[in-house]
Amino acid sequence: MLTRVLTLAVLVVSCTLTDACTCSLEHPQAHFCNSDFVIVGRVQKLFRGNDFYDAYKVKIRNVFKATPKATLALKSGRILTPSQESLCGITLQPRETYVITGRVMHLQAHVHLCGYINKWREVTPRQRKGFRLLYKQGCTCKVHMNRRSTKSPNTCVAGYDECYERHGVCLHDRSRRCRWTRAPALTRCLQKQHLNGTMT
Incomplete structure (x- = not known):
């Protein structure tokens, strides 16, 4: 109990100093x-x-x-x-x-x-399908939002991309490498993003 109180006290002090929650x-x-x-x-x-x-x-x-x-x-x-x-x-x-x-x-x-x-x-339809079934199947993969590339066969990288956040599911393929699964919503989002990028 004392440990829990001390931990909370430290948390309160540290958060007071930063005055914000960072995730x-x-x-x-x-x-x-x-x-x-x-x-x-x-x-x-x-x-x-x-x-x-x-x-x-x-x-x-x-x-x-x-x-x-x-x-x-x-x-x-x-x-x-x-x-x-x-x-x-x-x-x-x-x-x-x-x-x-x-x-x-x-x-x-x-x-x-x-x-x-x-x-x-x-929540997008793809995210709903993920929560209901697909995310569980991909828990042996690691998903990183804050990287641009990786050499790990067990990792999918989103690179701060909202399309992957909203429509991406990372699963093992037949060669046991983790990859973003193909989905029409993800393809459309990436194409629209690319089109907007070329027009600006």
Whole structure:
């Protein structure tokens, strides 16, 4: 308990000094693979906490991924988040449905700004297919948003490209190399991007 309090104290001090939450850019597939749970849920109510955390009551509609501990933690329908944005806390709108990735700590479901939280109606069809099935198949691959190239056969590189973020899924091909899978939406996005680039 003392360790947890000290850790929170250090976190508060460090975040106060920087006065902002900073997160590295990650692909939705990486968020899926690195999370304890991935759900689609409708926000019902916010409970303001007296401590470092607020809690959202969420009606869970779909569970795309959940470890055994996450399954237990999600039974309450309560999701904790830091009470301040400087501590990477998130703000969710009541009666809105979100796709949410998170971690489990002390048998409680936690979410923060560095996870993947997006309104379900704004998630692309390819991302929805990824969350439902394809991202799980690609968890043996590594996806990097912040690189331009790689020699690793187990890595797909997006190079800060929104097309890959919105429409890309990285899977092993027949030669066991990780590659972006072909998809009409991804092809259209890249072609449009290239066309816009040549016109400017």
